[in-house]
Amino acid sequence: MLAAGEGTRLRPHAADRPKPMVPIGGEPAIAHGLRWLARNGIAEIAINLHHHPQVLVDFVGDGGAFGVRVTYSMEAEILGTAGALRPLRRFFAGEEAFVVLYGDVLTDLPLREVVEAHRSAGADASIVLSRIEDLTRAGVVAFDASRRVTRFVEKPRAGEVFSPWANAGVYVCGPAVLDHVTPSGAQDFGRELFPAMLAAGRHLLAYPTDATVIDFGAPERLAEAESWVRGARAEASPC
Numbered sequence: 037m038l039a040a041g042e043g044t045r046l047r048p049h050a051a052d053r054p055k056p057m058v059p060i061g062g063e064p065a066i067a068h069g070l071r072w073l074a075r076n077g078i079a080e081i082a083i084n085l086h087h088h089p090q091v092l093v094d095f096v097g098d099g100g101a102f103g104v105r106v107t108y109s110m111e112a113e114i115l116g117t118a119g120a121l122r123p124l125r126r127f128f129a130g131e132e133a134f135v136v137l138y139g140d141v142l143t144d145l146p147l148r149e150v151v152e153a154h155r156s157a158g159a160d161a162s163i164v165l166s167r168i169e170d171l172t173r174a175g176v177v178a179f180d181a182s183r184r185v186t187r188f189v190e191k192p193r194a195g196e197v198f199s200p201w202a203n204a205g206v207y208v209c210g211p212a213v214l215d216h217v218t219p220s221g222a223q224d225f226g227r228e229l230f231p232a233m234l235a236a237g238r239h240l241l242a243y244p245t246d247a248t249v250i251d252f253g254a255p256e257r258l259a260e261a262e263s264w265v266r267g268a269r270a271e272a273s274p275c
Contacts, residue, residue, distance in 0.1 A: 037082070037083045037137050037139050038117055039054050039066070039084060039085055040084045040085055040111050041055055042114075046058060046252075046253065046255065046258065053087075053088050054085065054086075054088055054139070055139055057088075057091050057092050057095065058252070060252065060261050061262060064095055065139075065252065066139065067102065069142065071103070072142075074104050076147035078104065079105060081099060081105070081107070082107045082124050083107070083108055083139075084108075084123075085108055086111040089108070093108060109124055109127075111123075115221075116222035116223045116224045117136075117138070117223075118216075118218075118223040118225045118228065119218065119221065121213070121217050125214060128214065131211070133154060133155070133209065135151075136207040136209055137206055138205030138206070138251070140253040142249075142252060142261050143204070143248055143249045143250070144247055145164060145248075145249060150206070150208055151208050154208040154243075157183070157239070157241045159210065159239045159240065160212040160238040160240065161208065161209045161213050161241070163185065163188075163203060163241070163243065164205075164207070164243045165201040165202060165242055168251075171192070171197045171200070173191060174203050176188075176190075176197055177199055177203060179199075185240035185242050187234070188234060190226035201242070203226060204245070204249040206249070213233070216233050216236070250264060
C-alpha cells in the first residue's frame with residue numbers, strides 16, 4: 037500500500053498526517069483499504085511511509101485489528117510509486133504475484149477475480165482500469181482485443197486522450213515488475229515503469245471494471261468518497 041505522499045491537494049486535511057489517514061466515514065481512510073485487502077485474501081501488507089509516518093503507525097499498528105500483518109517501509113526521501121518497491125525486494129521475494137494499492141483509493145472491486153485473470157493470462161503485470169470524467173489527471177491506457185495493454189500515457193493533454201480507460205491505482209504484479217525498478221532515485225509506475233515494461237515487450241494486462249473506484253486525492257473526490265462509504269454502510273445495515 038502506497039502511503040508516502042504528502043497529499044498537498046488535500047491540505048489542510050492532510051497537513052499533519054499521511055493522505056490515507058484523512059477521515060472518511062468517521063475513521064481514517066486506510067481502515068477501509070486494509071479491510072478490503074483482508075476480505076480479498078491479502079494477509080501480509082507492506083506500507084511505505086514518509087509524511088508524518090507515526091500518525092499512521094500509531095493507528096494501524098501491526099495490522100492485527102484489521103485481520104492482516106503489516107510491515108513498514110520508511111522513506112527518508114520519497115521514492116515514487118514504483119521506487120517504493122526497491123527497499124521491499126526481500127518482502128516480495130519468492131512471491132508469484134503481489135498487489136499494489138494506492139493509499140488514496142477506495143474500491144469494492146472483486147480483487148480475487150483480477151488476480152485470477154492475471155494468472156490465467158500469464159501477465160507480467162495487470163492494471164485495473166476505470167472510467168473517469170477528467171482523463172487528463174490520470175494514466176490513460178489502451179489495450180487490444182485480448183486485453184493486452186498497447187499504450188500507457190500518464191496525464192495526457194486534453195487533445196491527446198486516446199482511450200476512455202484510466203489507471204485505477206490497483207495492480208497485480210509479477211516478479212518481472214521488480215526487474216524494471218531502477219537501482220536508485222525516484223520512479224513512478226505511470227511515467228516510467230509501465231512505459232519501460234511496454235518498450236521491453238513485457239505483457240501488461242488491462243482489467244477494465246465498472247466496480248466503484250474512488251481516488252480521494254482531491255477535495256471534491258473526498259466528498260464523493262465520504263458519500264459512498266456512508267451509502268455502503270446504510271446498504272449493509274439490517275432493516
